[in-house]
Structures are given as C-alpha cells and as structure tokens.
Amino acid sequence: MGEVDPAFIQEPEHRPKLSVIQAEGIPSIDLSPLYTHLSGDSDSVSDPISLQGLVKEIGSASKHWGFFQVINHGVPLEKRQRIEDATRKFFAQSLEEKRKIRRDEVKVLGYFDTELTKNVRDWKEVFDFTVQEPTLVPASLEPDDKEVTEWYNQWPEYPPDLREACQEYAKDMVNLALKLLELIALSLDLPAKRFVEFLEDHTSFIRLNHYPPCPSPDLALGVGRHKDAGALTILAQDDVGGLEVKRKSDGE
Template sequence: MEVEGSPVMRVQSIAQAGKSEVPPQYIQPPSDRPNNNAGGKSGGGGDVPVIDLGGDSVREAVGRACRDWGAFQVTNHGVPIRLLDDMRKVGMSFFNECPMKDKLMYACSPDSAAAEGYGSKMLVDSDENHGVLDWRDYFDHHTLPLSRRNPSNWPHYPPNYREVVSQFSDEMNVLAQKLLGIISESLGLPSSCLKDAVGEFYQNITVSYYPPCPQPDLTLGLQSHSDFGALTLLIQDQVSGLEVLKDSHWYPVQPLPEAIVVLVSDQTEVILLYCYFALQRDNCH
C-alpha cells in the first residue's frame, strides 16, 4: 500500500495542479506522438466493422473482421445496456468523487504490471516505449477464475461498485465465450475449438481514466500495444481516442454507447494461424 507523500504521482493529480506543461516523463518521442502523420492515418480504408450479433450472416461478418481488421464492434450482444452504463458510472465516480486518500487505500505496486488495484503505470519499460509513461490512471481488477476474485480489494465507493464489477465480469465472460465460438465457426471449425484451446479463462477488468492534458499533442493515454490474452472486450465513453492498426495505418474506433469493442488478442491470433495452416495442409492432401 502507498501512503500520501509517496513519490508515485497520479496523472489525475498532475492534471488538477493546473500546470501548463506536462512532466518530461510523459512526453512521447516525435515518431510516436498522436498528431504525427508519418505513421499515417488513412482516409480511405473504411471503418472498423460494426456487427449486429442478432443479424444475418454473423459468422461471415466476424470472420471477415478478424481477417481484415483483428477488431470490430458488436451490438445486440446480450449484455444489458443498463449494466454498460452502470459500469461507466461507477468507474467515473471512483476517479472523480472519491478523495485521493481513499483511492490510495487501494494503490497497487508501481513495480508490478500485473498488480491488482489503483495505479498509473501498467506497461513495462522497454525499448519500444522508451520508458515514457502513459497519461492515464487506472484500477485493475482480478475477476476470473472466481478463485482470483476478491471484491474486498475493490473500491467501496460508490456503494454499488463491487456488485456492478462482478456482474460486468460475468456478462463479459459469457460474451467472450460466445465470440470465440463464432470465430471458430467462421473457420469451419467446431464452435468449441477456440474455447478448448484457450482453456480456463483468466480475466482482468481495467477501468482507465484519462484526465484532461495541457499538451495532448505530446502525450498518449495508452501507448500502442497488443494484448497477450484471447480477446479484449472494451466499452468506451463518449470521448473518442481509441485507434486500431491496419495495414500500417491507425483508424479511430467510433464510440457507440451500446456497442462493445472486440480486439483479437495474441493468443487467439496464434491459434487462428495454426488452424489456418492446418486447414491449408489438409486441403492439399
């Protein structure tokens, strides 16, 4: 646990201090800055697909989205819209209304990327991120398997916080398994193929908070990365900022309040590649 006066500075505290410049450890190198056009935002490659899971030809649409984008948004996904709204509300209430001394009761170790709790640094220093920090605070929850879930480690404010996160975890688990089944079927495989290959689900839920930045052209809320798990499911607020990489260009993911963003993560990509080459081999025999 951290205490007030700790050298770990929260991004929210920096923003509230009213400084006109960001500290140097948050400044991205020129090649990585959000307004740098060298990496190229393409104007003509289309939009990240939005797929109605209650519509027609869902398997085909999901298969194309996985192949062409590795990302898509889903509507009619079965998760109550009220729960999505509640999840956004409790997250914002914790960051905006809970006093810092109370937030620090749940502070996680700044030296561990996998620690549960309230933090500001998640990506490990590497040559890729140049040791630059994200302009973001977060709360990371260990939610599945149930043996990892201990709501007493989560905020007590607002009063329904722990209940909402638990319900959200359960609904995301159901949706993730449904999506893995659809992705398997899109390859002509049994619906259980990916679920069986992934095995027991390990789920973390991270609530991210991106305070206003005095120099947004120099910083990133979350630096470019890929996720190592099976699937990443995201809900956004009304503020845009999320982008996905396709054919060396970054494309914005339009916030849709009733949609859930699906990102195909590293583990599933590896399994899909294996399945693809296995199918190609079998077709050649």
C-alpha cells in the same frame, strides 16, 4: 498550456494525431442472430443461414482488420450505465483515497496510476479486477513450474456499489467473449467450442480506465502503442473518441 513531466512525452513519431481521422469501412457486426436463433448452445441453430452470414462477417473482419465493432451484443445497457456511474465516483475521489487499494508486487490488482507502455508513462489511472476470484496463475514464468499462486481483488469502500456493479457486468462480458470466440472458431472451420475448451480456468480481467484532461495533448497518450496479450479484448465505447487501431491487412 501547462507543462508535462518528461516521463509522459512520446517520441515525435508516436505522438497522437490530433487531426480527426476516421477510417472508412470499419466492420460493424450485428450479433442479434445469436440471440434470435441459437437455442441452448451454439451448435444448435434453427436458422443456419443467419449464423453462416454472421460467421462469414466475423471471419472477414478478423482477417482484414483484426478489429471490429459489435452491436446488439446482448449486454444490458443498464449494467453498462451502472458500472460507468460507479467508476466515475471512484475516480473522482482524492488520490489518497484511491491509493488505499493501490496495487503492488504482492497485491497485483486494484488501483494504479504510474503505468508505463514502451517505457513511457501513460496519461491515465486504472482500476483492475479479475472475473474469477481467486484467479489461479503460474507462480513463475518457467514452463515446467507446476506451482500456482492466487490473485485476489481489492475493492474500495466507496462507492459501495462498485463491487456488485463490476461483478454483474463481468458475467455478461465473459458470455459475450465466449460467443465471439465461438464465432471466430467457426470462421476457421473449427468446432464452435475449439477455443472455449481451453478457457475453463481463464484469467480474464476487466480494466477501468480514467484519462484526466492533459495540458499538452499533443505530447502524451492515455495509452501508448501496444498489443494486448490475451486471446480477446473487448473495449467499451463511450462518447469520447481517441482510439487508434492499426489495420491488420496493411498496417494503416
């Protein structure tokens, strides 16, 4: 077993639990009623009973877990496979090639391999891109600052199909996110579009994560403990386990 740079080593209480722990009862929610019964917009439903059941499931999962799995979500498998294939080709390149689109203080999107979470370096490398280009963001953190700045994506030369694969996948993910926000709003007895109306100029982005094999997996984490800052996070599930989530109701 090789040595790990101290910058990656987690404090003992935050190190990964290598024993396989699978929580029971994680909500799995079938979204097929959305695509079977919704006609045009989410306020026009031919089978309101199906929608009511779906809304109830979303509300319960959000209240007690703050996390749930969705199936039959409407994102075509071939688009998922295409972006995964292109992503693997990108990360398989040399560090020199990947760093040609490395993000910095000016170019805030692209490749990055020295990210910190809670002041500990993550055992991962990432590629970030925004859904809307350019993406308009406030020029500063001052609440009264009316100026905006523009974020532009950086795209690698290789693989040549990565850009198109990412952009096509992003469209479907935005649609899924908006549908989920509508369901969450309905579960709170709000109009379906209550949250969506704030997100016309959204700053959604997609992160492609690569976790190289770690020589000391008992010491480091791909991503340290954190809370996401956005309104909603959608995680793509593959055949590699490792995600740990603290349940909202009891912190377990």
